[in-house]
Amino acid sequence: xxxxxxxxxxxxxxxxxxxxxxxxxxxxxFESIFFSTSQKGENNPIKVPNSNPILxxxxxxxxxxxxxxxLTCQGGDYTKKVHSELRASGFIGYWVDAASxxxxxxxxxxxxxxxxxxxxxxxxxxxxxxxxxxxxxVSLMMLALGGLFKNDSIEWVTTMTYQAASGAGARxxxxxxxxxxxxxxxxxxxxxxxxxQILQVEKKVKNLLSDPHFPIDNFGYPLAFNLLPWIDSExxxxxxxxxxxxxxxxxxxxxxxxxxxxxxxxxxVSAMRCHSQALTIxxxxxxxxDEIESMIKExxxxxxxxxxxxxxxxxxxxxxxxxxxLQIPIGRMRKxxxxxxxxxxxxxxxxxxxxAAEPLRRMLHLLLEQ
Numbered sequence: 001x002x003x004x005x006x007x008x009x010x011x012x013x014x015x016x017x018x019x020x021x022x023x024x025x026x027x028x029x030f031e032s033i034f035f036s037t038s039q040k041g042e043n044n045p046i047k048v049p050n051s052n053p054i055l056x057x058x059x060x061x062x063x064x065x066x067x068x069x070x071l072t073c074q075g076g077d078y079t080k081k082v083h084s085e086l087r088a089s090g091f092i093g094y095w096v097d098a099a100s101x102x103x104x105x106x107x108x109x110x111x112x113x114x115x116x117x118x119x120x121x122x123x124x125x126x127x128x129x130x131x132x133x134x135x136x137x138v139s140l141m142m143l144a145l146g147g148l149f150k151n152d153s154i155e156w157v158t159t160m161t162y163q164a165a166s167g168a169g170a171r172x173x174x175x176x177x178x179x180x181x182x183x184x185x186x187x188x189x190x191x192x193x194x195x196x197q198i199l200q201v202e203k204k205v206k207n208l209l210s211d212p213h214f215p216i217d218n219f220g221y222p223l224a225f226n227l228l229p230w231i232d233s234e235x236x237x238x239x240x241x242x243x244x245x246x247x248x249x250x251x252x253x254x255x256x257x258x259x260x261x262x263x264x265x266x267x268x269v270s271a272m273r274c275h276s277q278a279l280t281i282x283x284x285x286x287x288x289x290d291e292i293e294s295m296i297k298e299x300x301x302x303x304x305x306x307x308x309x310x311x312x313x314x315x316x317x318x319x320x321x322x323x324x325x326l327q328i329p330i331g332r333m334r335k336x337x338x339x340x341x342x343x344x345x346x347x348x349x350x351x352x353x354x355x356a357a358e359p360l361r362r363m364l365h366l367l368l369e370q
Contacts, residue, residue: 001050002368004030005067007037007058008074009046012170013098017073017357022048026361029368033067035060037074058082065091069367071360073098083130096363098133098356103249110134110253111363114300115142115149119255120363124370131363134253135245136355137161137266137275142250143354144303144330144347147295148281149254155282155341159246159264162278163231164271164319166351171218176270178215179224183208219268228268242266274319275351280336281343289335292343296330302354306331313346322348326358 008014021027027048034044034051035058042055056063058078064070064086070093072078079101086095095102102108108130109123110116120131133139141159148154165176186208187194187201194201208214209222221228232241247262254260269276297305304327306317315321317331332346349355 001029001031002068003066004032004364005035005056005064005070006032007035007070007072007078008098009034010036011073011075012166012173013352013356014073016352017071017098017361018046020353020357020361024361026364027051030069030364033063035064037078061086061089061091065089065093067091067093069094069096069364071096071364073357073360075099076101093129094367095130096132096360096367097130098360100132100135100245102130103132103134104252105130108132110249111359111366112139112142112253113359113362113366114302115146116253116255117366119253120366121370124367131367133356133359133363134249135242136167136351137163137242137277138246138249138253139359140275140328140349140351140355141246141277141279141347142253143300143328143349144277144345145279145281145296146303147297147299148283148292150299151295153283153285153287153292153295154260155284156261157246157264157282158280159262160278161231161242161264161266162269162271162276163242163266164269164273164275164351165223166273167231167275167355168219168268173272175215175218176223176272179222180270182211182214183224223268223270225270227270229265231266231268239263240266271319272323273351274322274348275355276319276346276348278332279343279345279347281345283341283343286340289333292333302326302328304329305333308332308334317346317348319348322350324353325350326353328354 009018032051034055036055037058039055040057044053044055076099079099111131112134165173187204230240243266250262251259306312306329313331317329328349330347334344336342336344
């Protein structure tokens, strides 16, 4: 039985991953050792088969080195501190990581097995050891458009994202709730029906967003009743790093010989958990819509093709529908007035499931199979 060391199980992605692994009886296949950066020596609160009762020190290289697989959702700072030192100390096991730190390293494979399973299996046989979860919006977009990528039908893509607070972290999600409460407590204290004076209320809301006591410790700016048209750090070419990841990671996942240009604008919105994306897709040739629909439906078991009607779009093409689900709806699909090779689409998916935890869980099974 392979020894699986788990780090970062208390965080948001880690909690979702633990739920999925318990739900799928994954722990039956491993001897699981739980590590902690702050609670070493304490009792392990995660009760699963074949697990150690005491939490181990997540910085103890000697203990980590005993693992066949290290699964970490602890974040980039932990990866930067531990990974290279652990490898230098002689660790020859597999490193499976949710953080972005190692994604673009030459010897790392971005794991998204419904798209690049063959590449992952080849890498395992080639004795590659680092398997990293992809950027959440990239993974969700690739699963939605998997059939078009598989059939080499895409010339380029622009993706305009509407990314939830969950992409920034648990503290940010909580701050969004606090921001909403800060405003609603002050504008709806007297009555919930403010229709007769709604313009005055709007002005009050705007002023409240600039109030010195308005909670912005995490986002730095108001997200409630607002949006933030920048995610991640600035790059010299005018992109944010989040926008750069789209083209860089897609082409690495596909191992393309000819680069598929992908670019767009990444925006933070006040959804709690799911990321949405509006897509403009330039096809290499004119493909009938029924063939496009078939390509998309047949590529993987999780994509949900939504008919391009108002009723179906509003019912199932939303964060409300996708939250907590492995389904990835894609709809609003139509040929654009720009020409028959231009395709419009909109997709949404759970940022914490297929956008983060699920590819890592499935990566463990690929390692078991090999």
